[in-house]
Amino acid sequence: MQLNNEPRLAVVLLSGGLDSATTLAWAIAQGYECHTISFNYGQRHAAELLAAERLSRRLGALTHRVVTIDLAQMGGSALTDASIPVPETESSGIPLTYVPARNTVFLSYSLALAEVLTARHIFIGVNAVDYSGYPDCRPEFIEAFEKMANLATKAGVEGQSVKIHAPLQFLSKAEIIQTGMRLGVDFSQTVSCYQADDEGKACGVCDACRLRHEGFVQAGVADPTHYTAAKNVTK
């Protein structure tokens, strides 16, 4: 039960991309007091972490943390393993850029942080429509994580539930963009590209760039993404 005067503390996973920025703006608009958490997991570029820090501050989160995690040493993904090239063509099934158990690891840390902060709300920007074949973006995964979380923690033992919110779950990329714009998100400050350069400029050819650009086209909004000169998805 939510008491009227009780602050609604939340932990928000913030990657620096379009979806998580919209999720943070959504949570703040709903009255949640938000602590953001980003993960440094051996991405090839740090631009999205810088974007996350900037977005967290501008959108009004209370605190921002970067947690360094050791996923890279396990290999198995083009995003963290330099021996696997990032694919430039559309893939079918589960993409090569899948990081093993990524959202499970990210949500587990968020759960730990929520427990320390006595926050009972966790927001994650996963999306089932444009989910690109990642199993840990599916609604049934989020539901199962929430059930597990309520058995894992003191809050669960004490009868207080932990809620995992995925407000973008059933929105298309275009609808996410429209929602974010209504909430005042400056998408030029977000980085979605799998291989952005040091300044956060996007390649324009990877899966993430293509999905993102198609979203802007479908939303009828000019794409504000900063692309590298050489490769521009809008050309």
Next chain:
Amino acid sequence: MQLNNEPRLAVVLLSGGLDSATTLAWAIAQGYECHTISFNYGQRHAAELLAAERLSRRLGALTHRVVTIDLAQMGGSALTDASIPVPETESSGIPLTYVPARNTVFLSYSLALAEVLTARHIFIGVNAVDYSGYPDCRPEFIEAFEKMANLATKAGVEGQSVKIHAPLQFLSKAEIIQTGMRLGVDFSQTVSCYQADDEGKACGVCDACRLRHEGFVQAGVADPTHYTAAKNVTK
């Protein structure tokens, strides 16, 4: 379905303590080819990590990994936060030494490793009898994690299940000790103490030391633990 000639690859969580050493010996005795994983999460002592490495090699695991995780910066536990003293008296309810969402984070990494290794078995030495009030040692937590894991991963999507094994779940500490001895575990090489010294010598007064010593007494086995001279639980 298990094919006869298929190696049964497993990831085994190994803390360096009595329970996880017995779990590893158990898994190997059952014919699993084991990869061990330990976590450096800002414990006050590194002795248990050294013990884990030694036990992994002696018991016959294929590989051993130490994953450094950033749980300490979140605070909230006497095990990782130097500002909270380790309690020396018996506590009721959830102990101060509880690390937020620890087993959730540990199992999440183990799941990531299992996915990379294409292992479908994860072993964890949690125990519901002597579980000391940790919510994430309960059988219902393990079951919920397994369900979530099967929705989180490629294996789950491809219809291959991930199994979380907790073979010690319903054993008393005395029964665990008897099992380990039958399987050839040298318990003098294990470290359970919350505040072991650099050589792995145990304090003899913390909850973990008391539970462990009572286990040896109840099992009718001489306690092989190396205690510091000053504090000896057996005195």
